[in-house]
Amino acid sequence: MTTSSQSATHNSGYDADSLVVLEGLDAVRKRPGMYIGTTDSQGLMHCLWEIIDNSVDEALAGACDHITVTLHTDGSIEVADNGRGIPVDIEPKTKLSGVEVVLTKLHAGGKFGSSSYNASGGLHGVGSSVVNALSSRLDVEVDRDGKTHHMAFHKGHPGVYTDADPSQPSPDSPFKKTRKNRPTELEIIGKVPPKRTGTRIRYWADPEIFNDTAQFNYEQLIDRVRQTSFLVPGLKITVIDEHIPATGQADIDTLVESDVAEAKADNAETADIVAVAQVDADQALAHSPVSDVETLDDAESDMASADAEQAAALDLPDMASLQRTQSQPGHRRVEEFVHTGGVTDFVDFLTVGEPISSIWRITGEGTYKEETQSVDANGDLHAEQVTRTCGVDIALRWTNGYDTIMRSFVNVVETPGNGTHVDGFLQSVTKLVRKAVEDNARKLKVNLKDSKMKVERDDILAGLVAVVTVRIAEPQFQGQTKDVLGTAPVKGVVQRMSDKQFAEMITGAKRGFKEQSMRVLEKIVGEMHARIQARKTKEVTRRKNALESASMPSKLSDCQPGNDDVAELFIVEGDSALGTAKAARNSSFQALLPIRGKILNVQKASLAQMLSNKECAAIIQVVGAGSGATFDLDQARYNKVIMMTDADVDGAHIRTLLLTLFYRYMRPLVDAGHVYAAVPPLHRIALNASRKGQYIYTYSDDELAGKLAELDAQGITYDPDIQRYKGLGEMDADQLADTTMDPRSRMLRRITAVEAQQANEIFSLLMGDEVPPRRQFIVDNANDFDRSKIDT
Structure with missing residues (x-):
């Protein structure tokens, strides 16, 4: 009973009533970051890019050659183009006008099919609708079919604003939302020549969405507009900034006069038509607000329409829109961009x-x-x-x-x-x-x-x-x-x-x-x-800094800086061998680090024990690339690390202990093939007679026997007192250089781990804590032991 009661109490606060369904554009306002990235300055600019990109897509489709971006003094932004205009007819599936579909439905637009846009920037169908959702007000005007269509939105919802002054629209004006599930008819606010098409969108970014740090960046706009004009040759983009204090009508009048002059130059016979069209537009706008243009008497409307059609046929400027521009304050900052070279x-x-x-x-x-x-005729995807x-x-x-x-x-x-x-x-x-x-x-x-x-x-x-x-x-x-x-x-x-x-x-x-x-x-x-050269200089500097460090072992006899690509570190067994090696080495690229006898078996030791061991710590410090998981091969101070020990059982044991250290704590050094074992000779044969002063070196007892038999067969005499080296210290510098250190005559054995898993098992077997398996391995393989493979 207690369990059931607790379960009921736990679930009582979560049922179907707890589920919230966000419809339409409410989801965009709830999670704007999903659509525009951020709600700071970047997101604010992103909204503008979405609207501009839609106009540019019209240019890419070959339907637009002029875009105007206006920054109004009330903080709103208007983007106008002379493209085909957003469709104004009814979309069959939603029973809404094309304008309302584009601006209120996510993932809706003309870029999902293949006929309207072959290449476009906006392809998700959310750009305009997202901007609409994140705007406190958005007005759209579309020129199509000889009419100017208008629709307004408040935070993404269609409806009607009642502006005190139609020429000064405001998001704070009274707004009446269209009833839910009722289509919103487009308002026809004027007439245009039948061949004139285009879209004008003006929006006010919602301060409830964008944070206090969000600021509009004019220079960023100019950069974006300029680059677009490069990428779409022939497209003219005009940016008008109304925030600059008015300086009179001169600039705008000049723009109007230049446009008209260009049109007159193209066809001088149309001068009277231009004048009539401009006078009619001036009179209409001087005596009536834009929204009441259609209330002019029939004679005046027909005349204006006829004149406008003739002007459009000649590709003349829209006099009504120019006159509206003239009625605003003068614009000192007007920038135009057009390029033909792409x-x-x-x-x-x-x-x-x-x-x-x-x-x-x-x-x-x-x-x-x-x-x-693809979307088929029925609207289904396949x-x-x-x-x-x-x-x-x-x-x-x-x-x-x-x-x-x-x-x-x-x-x-x-x-x-x-x-x-x-x-x-x-x-x-x-x-x-x-x-x-x-x-x-x-x-x-x-x-x-x-x-x-x-x-x-x-x-x-x-x-x-x-x-x-x-x-x-x-x-x-x-x-x-x-x-x-x-x-x-x-x-x-x-x-x-x-x-x-x-x-x-x-x-x-x-x-x-x-x-x-x-x-x-x-x-x-x-x-x-x-x-x-820069890399060499960097490594020389790094080597110098390392040498000046107090942690660098004093017993290191380093090579000269500047030859990092060929630098070699010889790990030498004992001080006696070190003395000979110093005289035998080439100090320009060969460094020496002596170790005292057999180092710690790191296979059995802990990490702390390894780091506290002087010999192991010295090797890690000198190599300079760290150890374990932090080992960085690029930081290694030497191209080759060479283990140079005596050619006897003890020397082989020391090499194995060193190799265990490298494999366990500097594994990339082994994998990359930078670890070597020197191969010093075991015997020296001194020749006699005409070959006196010449020597032959052998590296095993079997090789010695074979070489002596070969000399006897050839009749070459030699000193029967064959010298056997007990250690590297018994060689003089010339002998050590010729046989073991000089790259021109030495022999090195590269240490590799071809089969990592097998190598790991061998190390655990031969160097680990378990003695019985190691003893059994020795017994089983004693008869097949090959000393020449002791390092591989």
Whole structure:
């Protein structure tokens, strides 16, 4: 009973009534970060990008050539274009007008099908509706079918505002929401020539959504507008800032007069039509508010309509809209952007420093297949494999600088995180530049035998200025903010196109590129040499700092700095061998560290015991790359670590103990093949007669017997007193150098762990705590023991 009672009490507060269903755009207002990233300045600007991108998509579709962005003094922003205009007819499924569908329904728009937009920046169908949801007020005007249609929204809900002054709309004006589930009819507020189309959206960002730190960034807007004008050649974008104090009508009058003058110049016979149209518009707006234009008497309306149609046919400016602009305060800050050179102009604009090449262009189209969800005639989704077209347009040049300036775009939307299009471009460029360097190695003075002399991507990117753009239908972005392109097949398309066209440029096969390509290759090779030298300098500095550290063992006889790529550390058994080794080594790149006898068996010891052992700690400090999980191979101070011990059983045991330390605590050093065992000779045979003064060294008793038999068979005499080395200390410096230390004549045995699991088991067996298994291993393998394999 107690359990049931507790369960009932626990569940009583959570039932169906506890579930909250957010309908329409309420979910956007509840979780705005899911749609615009943040609710600070970044999110505020993101809303503007969504509206501008919709107008740019019209330009990409070939339906728009002019966009105007107006920053009003009341904090609202207006984006106007002369595109096709948002559809105003009824959408069959929702029974709502196209305007209301686009601005109130998530994932609704003309970019899900394949007929309206072949390439667009906005593809999720949430941009306009999200901005609407996050605005305290949004007004939309659409010019279509000879009429201007208007609709207003409050926090995403359609309805009607009652503004005290229609020319000064405000989000604080009384608002009447349209009844739920009732379609909202578009209000027709004026007439336009039948061929004139376009959309104007004005919105006020909701202060309840955006935090106090959110601020509009004018410079960011200008940068975005400028880059868009580069990416869509011929598109004119005008930015009007009303926040600048009024300076009179001169600027706006000049704009009006220049537009009219251009129209008159195109067709002088239309001057009277222009004048009549302007007078009619002036009179209509002077005596009647915009919302009452349709109440003019029939004669005046028909005349204005006829004149407007004639003006539209001649592509003249909208006099009514110009007059509305004139009635506002003067604008001192009006900026226009239009470019015809595309990404070539963009690269030229981005270039800083002296160019060492002209601007190279990679353009073309490729196709790929992709499975997508398509909408059929009934509005249902079904899987369909479609063939996509990918348009590629890349411009690049190299300068004498060191910074990389690379901008990437998909359907004019910037992808600051890059993506598959940039991956394909860089992979192709890197491959082709490396091949060109190899083909011109002699001219460029590159030693191909030196593994360090390899061109890296950073060498290629230094001084590179590039703009990478692709245009594809329904791109797959990582998230609504579209930072990274994820459409995988695009990489192959871009790479194949770059392979073909860039190869002709970098090899000089294309006419006019031979001298340029050689200058580019010389620049890249110079960056490679600078990088290698910088790394050497860094390692010399690191070695100097390490040597000055109080923790560095005093018994270390280090090599000279500056040869880190070939530096060798010899771990020497005993002080007597150290004395000989000092005289035998090449101090420019060979360092010596003596150890006293057999070090700690770290297989049996704990980590704390290992670190407290002087010999183990000294080796770890001298190698300089840490130990265990923190070991960093790139920080190792030596290219080779060589265990140089006597050629006897004790020496073999010491090597095994050292190898256990390396395998357990500096494993990457072994895996990378940087650990070696020196192979000192065991015997020396002194030849007689004509060969007096010559010596032969052998490394085992079996080899000695075989060599003596060979000499006897050849009739070569030798001193029967064969010298047997009991240790390295018995050799003089010349003998040790010739047999064990000089890279030209020595023999080293590289220590590797090909089978990691098997190596781990062997270490545990031979060096671990369990004695019986080790004893049994020795008994079982005593007859097959091969001393030549004692280190492997």
